Amino acid sequence: MTTTHGSETTTQGTLHGKVALVTGGSRGIGAATALRLAREGADVAVTYLNGKDAAEEVVRAVQALGRRAVALRADAGDAEEAAGAVGLTAEALGGLDVLVNNVGVGVLGPLEGLSLGDVDRVLAVNVRGVFLATQAAAARMTAGGRIITIGTCMTQRVPGPGGTLYAAGKSALIGLTKALARELGPRGITANIVHPGPVDTDLNPADGPYAAGQAAMTALGRFGTAEEVASMVAYLAGADYVTGAEFSVDGGHSA
Ligand SMILES: NC(=O)c1ccc[n+]([C@@H]2O[C@H](COP(=O)([O-])OP(=O)(O)OC[C@H]3O[C@@H](n4cnc5c(N)ncnc54)[C@H](OP(=O)(O)O)[C@@H]3O)[C@@H](O)[C@H]2O)c1
Numbered sequence: 001m002t003t004t005h006g007s008e009t010t011t012q013g014t015l016h017g018k019v020a021l022v023t024g025g026s027r028g029i030g031a032a033t034a035l036r037l038a039r040e041g042a043d044v045a046v047t048y049l050n051g052k053d054a055a056e057e058v059v060r061a062v063q064a065l066g067r068r069a070v071a072l073r074a075d076a077g078d079a080e081e082a083a084g085a086v087g088l089t090a091e092a093l094g095g096l097d098v099l100v101n102n103v104g105v106g107v108l109g110p111l112e113g114l115s116l117g118d119v120d121r122v123l124a125v126n127v128r129g130v131f132l133a134t135q136a137a138a139a140r141m142t143a144g145g146r147i148i149t150i151g152t153c154m155t156q157r158v159p160g161p162g163g164t165l166y167a168a169g170k171s172a173l174i175g176l177t178k179a180l181a182r183e184l185g186p187r188g189i190t191a192n193i194v195h196p197g198p199v200d201t202d203l204n205p206a207d208g209p210y211a212a213g214q215a216a217m218t219a220l221g222r223f224g225t226a227e228e229v230a231s232m233v234a235y236l237a238g239a240d241y242v243t244g245a246e247f248s249v250d251g252g253h254s255a
Pocket of ligand 1: 023024026030049050051052054077103104105125150152153195199200201203204
């Protein structure tokens, strides 16, 4: 079925009737994922921390595709808010079928320069918040539920110094994903993790000071786009027989 909404024409996709929550969906990979899932037919909630205007822009773009959308301010570093976003999504959109644990912060630098505050913040946002959102989502999901987590190519290959804290936190998400697959598989819920390579976003701009070196580390010699990562997330959101698996979308960074 094809529907036209203003300037956008959408096709009823594989996620028609599903509700997705994309954490950190106001910008970058999360925003691209929210739009891609909406194009596949899902209604979408996005969380943000400071970017209210950007999040509302994503909501308008999803609505222009004929889907329902809501922006939620929920700090992933706050335990209650990280878990609470799941309930707010279900209240606003009538359930939860797909959780995309996208939110993540990157604190890179020499080991000796990382403060206790850095350690606590990165682990709170990148690990504890993901765990708590997942726990809340799993409690609500029924058969067909999907948990998709964004890791990093630095869990596969660390090409230079400065990545201890970031790689440690993201690597924990691989263990979480595999254990979730075993625990939730009997309920028909899948869990997978996607490892982006260098992707052009505010976090890691393709014209930034370290960009050329990162592009050179990939087999394809370039940065990826947020849409390229989003398309893997969309595949996993629609896949029934894929769970506990890691997917690199990294231009060959880990090759
Ligand atoms: N870009 C890359 O090269 C790359 C490579 C590998 C992995 N990744 C991973 O991909 C994911 C997305 O990265 P990105 O490059 O798209 O990042 P980004 O451009 O910095 O966007 C981050 C998003 O997360 C939100 N956010 C940040 N801290 C938050 C918090 N405490 N609570 C709620 N929302 C918060 C931001 O919201 P506001 O607008 O409110 O700030 C924004 O929507 C991250 O997990 C990152 O580690 C990225």
